[in-house]
Amino acid sequence: MAAKTDLARFRFCAVKCLVFLLVPAFSCFGQQRGLLTNSQDNALRRFLQKELTGPDSGIDKTTRYSSAVIKSDGTTRDEIVVYVSGESWCGSGGCSLWILEPDGASFRVIGNEAIVRLPIRALHSKSHGHFDISVWVQGGGIQPGYEALLQFDGVSYPDNPSVAPSRQLPEGVAGRVLIAGADRGKLLY
Numbered sequence: 494m495a496a497k498t499d500l501a502r503f504r505f506c507a508v509k510c511l512v513f514l515l516v517p518a519f520s521c522f523g524q525q526r527g528l529l530t531n532s533q534d535n536a537l538r539r540f541l542q543k544e545l546t547g548p549d550s551g552i553d554k555t556t557r558y559s560s561a562v563i564k565s566d567g568t569t570r571d572e573i574v575v576y577v578s579g580e581s582w583c584g585s586g587g588c589s590l591w592i593l594e595p596d597g598a599s600f601r602v603i604g605n606e607a608i609v610r611l612p613i614r615a616l617h618s619k620s621h622g623h624f625d626i627s628v629w630v631q632g633g634g635i636q637p638g639y640e641a642l643l644q645f646d647g648v649s650y651p652d653n654p655s656v657a658p659s660r661q662l663p664e665g666v667a668g669r670v671l672i673a674g675a676d677r678g679k680l681l682y
Contacts (some may be wrong), residue, residue: 557678586633604650620644
C-alpha cells in the first residue's frame with residue numbers, strides 16, 4: 494500500500510512540475526516576444542541615433558537602449574519596444590519608452606512615453622489591434638509605485654503613463670516581460 498501511495502505522490506509531483514514548466518510557454522498565446530535580428534538591430538540603431546541626436550542636444554554618449562519585438566499573431570504588425578536610458582533620457586520618474594512599427598527600411602513611432610521604469614510587459618489584451626503594454630511608474634512624486642496600463646488608441650500609445658488615458662493596472666494581469674528590470678541595454682553610440 495505504501496508503494497502505491499509513493500507512486501501516486503510521485504505522479505502528482507511530476508504532473509505539477511510539468512504544468513509549472515509549460516504554463517509560462519503558453520502564457521501569451523498568440524503573442525511571442527522576440528529578439529531583433531542583426532539587420533533589424535542595425536536599422537534600429539541607425540534610427541535611434543538619428544532621432545536622439547539634435548542640434549541642441551548633440552550626442553549623449555551615455556545613451557543605452559534595450560529592445561524587444563512583439564511578434565504579431567497575424568492580426569497586427571510586429572511592434573518593437575525600445576527602452577532608452579542615459580543622462581539625457583532619464584529623470585527622477587524614469588526613462589523613455591519608444592514603441593515602433595517597421596516602416597520599410599525604417600520605423601514609425603506609435604508611442605513615445607516619458608517617465609517609464611522597468612519592467613515592461615506585453616499583456617494578453619489588445620486595443621485597436623495592438624497589444625496592451627504595462628510599465629512601472631514610480632518616483633518624481635509618485636510613491637508608492639504601480640504598474641500602468643498603456644493602450645493603443647487607434648493612432649498611438651499615450652505619452653505619459655502617470656496620467657489619463659493611462660491608468661493603474663490591477664494586480665495579477667497576465668502578460669510577458671519584454672524588458673526586465675535588470676536589463677542595462679547596449680550603448681547607442
